[in-house]
Amino acid sequence: MVDLSAANAYLTHRVLHNEEWMTADDTTRQRALDNAETQLYRLFRRFQPDNRPIPEEAVFEQALWMLRMDETIRKTQQGVKSVSVGGLSISMDRVNSVSSEVIAILGRRVGRYAD
Numbered sequence: 001m002v003d004l005s006a007a008n009a010y011l012t013h014r015v016l017h018n019e020e021w022m023t024a025d026d027t028t029r030q031r032a033l034d035n036a037e038t039q040l041y042r043l044f045r046r047f048q049p050d051n052r053p054i055p056e057e058a059v060f061e062q063a064l065w066m067l068r069m070d071e072t073i074r075k076t077q078q079g080v081k082s083v084s085v086g087g088l089s090i091s092m093d094r095v096n097s098v099s100s101e102v103i104a105i106l107g108r109r110v111g112r113y114a115d
């Protein structure tokens with residue numbers, strides 16, 4: 001399990017646009033960290049918790065990325081391409097499920113990231 005106090009220090013002092021982290025309560029922050037860690041271990045199989053752990057910074061960045069996802073982004077991950085209400089229509093592109101900061105930290109895998 002990733003340490004919440006280490007995440008707080010990193011995201012408070014090393015990340016400029018951290019509003020989503022700063023406004024979340026500690027329970028939500030810990031859930032985001034736990035979820036991010038699980039997600040990254042599933043995607044980056046070369047890392048293992050016991051012998052080759054994912055760098056904490058990658059987990060911190062992914063947790064912030066997950067907190068930034070609003071309802072619209074979550075809908076695109078479920079396959080929604082557009083929404084129309086009363087003559088107003090919004091088209092949406094897919095959004096990467098992994099933060100570009102995480103890719104920079106861990107390195108790009110061969111292949112494609114599934115969304």
